Amino acid sequence: MLAQVATPEVPWSLLWPFLLMALGAVALVTITSLVTELRTRQFPSLFTIAMAVGGGASLPYIWGRIGEIPERRILVLDGAMSIDYFTIVAAAIILSAVVFAAIFLDDYLRREGLDGPEWYVLIMLSASGGLMMAAAEDLIVTFLGLEILSIAVYVLAALHLRRAESQEAGFKYFVLGALSSAFFLYGIALVYGATGSTRLSEIDAALFATNARGLVPAEDSSMILAGMALLLVGFGFKVSAAPFHLWTPDVYQGAPTPVVGFMASAVKVGGFAGLLRVFLAGFGRLGDDWRPVVGAMALLSIVIGSFLAIRQDNVKRMLAYSSISHAGFILIGLFAAGSRNAEVAQLGTRSVLFYLFAYTVMVVGSFGVVTLVGGRGDGKHDLSDYAGLAQRSPILAGFFLVLLFAQAGIPFTSGFLAKFGVIQAAVRDEAYVLAGVAMVAAVVGAYLYLRIIKTMFFSDGAHTVPVAAALDTNVEATPDGAVIAPDEQISLPPAAVAAILVAVAITLLWGFAPNIGGDILRDAAATFLR
Amino acid sequence: MLLNQYLLLAAALFCIGVYGVLTRKNGVMVLMSIELILNAVNINMVAFGVHNAEAGAASVGGAVFALFIIAVAAAEVGVGLAIVLLIYRNRRSINVADASLMKG
Numbered sequence: 001m002l003a004q005v006a007t008p009e010v011p012w013s014l015l016w017p018f019l020l021m022a023l024g025a026v027a028l029v030t031i032t033s034l035v036t037e038l039r040t041r042q043f044p045s046l047f048t049i050a051m052a053v054g055g056g057a058s059l060p061y062i063w064g065r066i067g068e069i070p071e072r073r074i075l076v077l078d079g080a081m082s083i084d085y086f087t088i089v090a091a092a093i094i095l096s097a098v099v100f101a102a103i104f105l106d107d108y109l110r111r112e113g114l115d116g117p118e119w120y121v122l123i124m125l126s127a128s129g130g131l132m133m134a135a136a137e138d139l140i141v142t143f144l145g146l147e148i149l150s151i152a153v154y155v156l157a158a159l160h161l162r163r164a165e166s167q168e169a170g171f172k173y174f175v176l177g178a179l180s181s182a183f184f185l186y187g188i189a190l191v192y193g194a195t196g197s198t199r200l201s202e203i204d205a206a207l208f209a210t211n212a213r214g215l216v217p218a219e220d221s222s223m224i225l226a227g228m229a230l231l232l233v234g235f236g237f238k239v240s241a242a243p244f245h246l247w248t249p250d251v252y253q254g255a256p257t258p259v260v261g262f263m264a265s266a267v268k269v270g271g272f273a274g275l276l277r278v279f280l281a282g283f284g285r286l287g288d289d290w291r292p293v294v295g296a297m298a299l300l301s302i303v304i305g306s307f308l309a310i311r312q313d314n315v316k317r318m319l320a321y322s323s324i325s326h327a328g329f330i331l332i333g334l335f336a337a338g339s340r341n342a343e344v345a346q347l348g349t350r351s352v353l354f355y356l357f358a359y360t361v362m363v364v365g366s367f368g369v370v371t372l373v374g375g376r377g378d379g380k381h382d383l384s385d386y387a388g389l390a391q392r393s394p395i396l397a398g399f400f401l402v403l404l405f406a407q408a409g410i411p412f413t414s415g416f417l418a419k420f421g422v423i424q425a426a427v428r429d430e431a432y433v434l435a436g437v438a439m440v441a442a443v444v445g446a447y448l449y450l451r452i453i454k455t456m457f458f459s460d461g462a463h464t465v466p467v468a469a470a471l472d473t474n475v476e477a478t479p480d481g482a483v484i485a486p487d488e489q490i491s492l493p494p495a496a497v498a499a500i501l502v503a504v505a506i507t508l509l510w511g512f513a514p515n516i517g518g519d520i521l522r523d524a525a526a527t528f529l530r
Numbered sequence: 531m532l533l534n535q536y537l538l539l540a541a542a543l544f545c546i547g548v549y550g551v552l553t554r555k556n557g558v559m560v561l562m563s564i565e566l567i568l569n570a571v572n573i574n575m576v577a578f579g580v581h582n583a584e585a586g587a588a589s590v591g592g593a594v595f596a597l598f599i600i601a602v603a604a605a606e607v608g609v610g611l612a613i614v615l616l617i618y619r620n621r622r623s624i625n626v627a628d629a630s631l632m633k634g
Contacts, residue, residue, distance in 0.1 A: 143598070143602075144602070151605055151606060151609050154609055154610075154613065155612075155613075164620055164621065165631050167613065168617070168629045169632070171613050171626075174609065174610050175551065175560055175564070175626075182544075182564060185568065186544060186567070186571050189571050189575050190574070192582075192592060192595070193574065193577075193582075196582045196585070197591065211585065213585055
């Protein structure tokens with residue numbers, strides 16, 4: 001007779017957002033293959049939005065369930081995942097990024113003639129991986145989440161069939177991503193070897209305990225340090241922090257623009273959520289070892305992101321460098337979050353969460369604008385294509401102005417308070433060098449955004465194209481000799497404009513009233529306090 | 531055998547794999563090099579799993595993790611080959627050095 005196998009209990013209601021994303025993706029493939037006329041209408045987009053909103057709607061219920069328990073966390077699936085306030089905040093950010101991505105993709109795909117459900121399926125799968133990373137309490141689950149998150153995005157990056165740049169971006173992202181995953185795995189292997197477990201709580205307990213061989217892993221073995229370093233390489237790649245940022249400009253430039261928006265938001269949030277959980281819950285007591293490295297990565301990212309952006313002429317590349325510098329700022333928050341002082345640690349975690357929220361909204365909005373300006377063929381991303389945008393499309397230029405100001409960290413935007421939060425945390429942690437360099441670099445970084453703004457508002461409005469090109473296509477010459485391209489008019493699909501408007505509104509709202517949802521962030525930031 | 535020997539083998543495989551990724555020009559060879567690294571990790575995982583079991587840990591995590599890695603590696607290489615194929619269809623070349631449309 002077979003022995004009874006003990007299976008862990010599965011609390012389905014707590015896993016609702018994960019299930020909706022993962023099974024929703026499978027369901028969408030199935031439905032659209034059975035009912036083929038649904039493939040090219042708005043159905044896939046609406047379905048994706050419904051799944052993400054449905055997942056989001058379950059979050060308050062899960063929040064309530066966590067509140068019933070004194071430890072404020074529910075370990076599910078035999079302790080492999082932890083449903084706590086931190087998970088919920090990260091999930092809310094990722095799910096909203098999915099909604100934005102689905103809205104921008106819908107118009108983009110119709111414009112490019114690439115209609116199909118695959119894009120949405122991959123977005124949902126990738127988001128489910130991000131959610132897993134945020135909740136993972138076991139390094140196996142972190143790794144699986146990372147891979148689910150990444151593999152779907154490799155495909156998305158390469159999915160624009162007619163643009164060679166898109167495939168090149170996909171290939172570069174894939175090779176470097178797979179390499180970084182391999183480093184990540186090697187790191188897990190070393191940590192597992194040193195501590196005898198992949199469970200974060202057990203790793204934490206094993207660090208300073210004498211094991212069966214009479215050794216104390218954190219003191220007698222450098223394996224744990226090597227493991228942590230390799231894990232940091234893997235995470236650093238996913239969140240595009242220097243010196244693992246080299247792929248970012250190329251991939252951001254080549255990949256389809258709405259996908260880049262998703263990459264810069266959901267993928268980064270998933271990466272940072274996993275990074276925070278592993279390093280605070282697993283290696284929290286080794287803070288003295290990893291904090292200097294994280295601080296150095298933060299400085300390097302901010303400086304590289306701010307200074308190298310200056311000589312770029314492609315708006316997508318500029319935003320890529322800006323995302324590297326944002327990653328640096330978030331790492332400063334992580335640096336403070338690793339502090340031994342509980343108050344500073346909570347402030348640090350809180351500043352990271354607020355930064356992730358503010359950054360996600362700004363960056364999806366920005367890439368929404370870039371998607372619309374890119375026009376048919378997704379090719380108009382040079383700075384010169386933005387010349388006189390204020391005359392051609394005042395609404396879009398106005399939206400972009402607010403979002404770029406927010407990314408630069410101008411007061412009365414959420415971006416300012418996000419930067420203020422991480423720098424404040426660093427100052428409270430007495431890391432004055434870090435805070436000082438971050439402030440100076442933020443000023444230098446503002447040059448990049450102001451350059452785009454100047455081009456939009458103060459450059460000549462007449463969008464000139466070379467005469468040879470003008471002869472090829474049916475264009476009319478204006479009286480003063482400048483030639484205007486036929487698709488000069490930027491199409492403004494209502495759904496996409498509304499989505500950008502929402503992003504702008506959130507950016508401004510939190511700029512003026514930063515304390516909305518403050519206790520939610522405070523509770524979430526308390527997750528990793530011991 | 532000592533644990534050391536397995537770890538050295540894994541480290542050697544890992545280094546060969548990284549060297550391959552960095553120097554090989556052929557896209558498929560790059561994919562194979564990545565597989566090599568993942569298999570180095572598998573050796574590590576299984577060796578550590580046995581080592582931990584000898585020390586009295588009840589966990590079979592190492593061996594189970596190796597199975598997960600095998601599955602993920604298969605998925606990853608599937609996607610990788612598809613992307614290489616896509617590039618070949620457009621460019622008639624799978625030379626990594628040719629992938630240089632974007633610079634800066």
